[in-house]
Amino acid sequence: MVGPFAMRAVGCLLFDGVRAFDYAVIGEVWANRNTRPGVPPFELRVCGPEGVRVRLGGGLERLPDHGLDALADCDLVLVPGVEEPTAPRDPGILDALRAAHACGVPIASLCAGAFVLAEAGLLDGRRATTHWALAPELARRHPAVEVDPEVLFTGDGEIWTSAGVAAGIDLCLHLVRSAHGQQAAAEIARAMVTAPFRSGGQAQFIPSPVPEGGADGDPLAAVRATVLGALEVPWTVGELAKLAAMSDRSFARNFTAATGTPPLRWLLEQRVLAAQRLLEETDLPVDEIATRCGFGSAVSLRPAFVRRIGVAPRDYRRAFRGRGPG
Structure with a gap:
């Protein structure tokens, strides 16, 4: 093992309706990083239904490089957010996630990707999060999941979930940091021009009255x-x-x-x-x-x-x- 878990081969799961932004985040973090000082060479495997072009949000298409079976051979599997969180998923997608989990592969979701993990039964009995605006629906549909709408991300080493958009970057960098150290995460964050670590939670983004002094910036x-x-x-x-x-x-x-x-x-x-x-x-x-x-x-x-x-x-x-x- 390199750190708390090995992380060289990283699988990105693609299927119809995946958010293009989340897919791009995963690529920014794990693709083509072997020339960065302190960053190990990762192998990003784009996995999906065999030989089928996937339609991403925004009208983009992508032909996966690997089939769904390849997920079980990865060191980490990432599930991007989806455009329609409550849409039913292809049983083959859910089965592939369950198979990867059964093989001991850590799985992480970005934003509304938590709905996919919940549908596969992987969040039952676990604490999980998603975008704060979607958290009530996740809790309603999956009462066996302990939904925390305030954290940026959460996980137990086996399953990870994150909140919306930027919180997906936070989780990705946290996973890099956990497996390969702070230097590697900081180098990737520097290349992305983003913070290598953000404290706090979603509470700071949920609509609320402006706090004292807020109109003048951060006092x-x-x-x-x-x-x-x-x-x-x-x-x-x-x-x-x-x-x-x-x-x-x-x-x-x-x-x-x-x-x-x-x-x-x-x-x-x-x-x-x-x-x-x-x-x-x-x-x-x-x-x-x-x-x-x-x-x-x-x-x-x-x-x-x-x-x-x-x-x-x-x-x-x-x-x-x-x-x-x-």
Whole structure:
């Protein structure tokens, strides 16, 4: 294994009605990346019904390079979003997804692709997400699925789902980061001119009244910049509120409205992300990394890191630090 799971051969499932944008995102992340420093050579396999031209959204067509059987031989399968989430799917498509899952292949969907996974029965008993506007319908049609309309993406290592459009990019970069490290994900994000990591959730995009100060831009950007430059400080909500010249309650409300994440949860995410970067790029002892990132000790860092990344800090360093594109 390269990381938490191997990821060299990546299968993109195509069928009639797939969104062209989501298909393009998958290609941008996984196609033709072997010349990027720190990025391993991926093999993107476009899979679909054998010998049948697929009609994508927007009138585009694509002849898949591989049949549906090839999905079971991939290291990861991606299901793009669909134009008509509630349309019935070809049983052959659903059977191919079930077969890939039975073979232990991780499967991820973008946006309304979650409806396809749900129809295949792969989301039953699992937490899943989709675009916030579609979440109520997903929950209504598939009551065995625990639908979370607020997160950008979610998964358990076997099945992943993401919210709309840009959240599909977030999930793709997260999967690259999980398997090949932060450097590879950051290099791909740089080429795409997008953020390698976004904190927060869909709550920041759901229509709601404009928060205090919102008309003048983001009044809390300076607070976040200050915190990111001093993660070792044991920040409290009260201290952050003072930086913003707000009451504690007003600050917490405005921060959550702006980022989709409560202040202390956002702070924890940033600390783990900083520790991840230092584990990859430096030889610093884990205790020192923990101190620099605001955890105080390796003992405190470990549970937070495991919850966010899935492996212990020392295991993560062994898997990723100093890895080349091979």
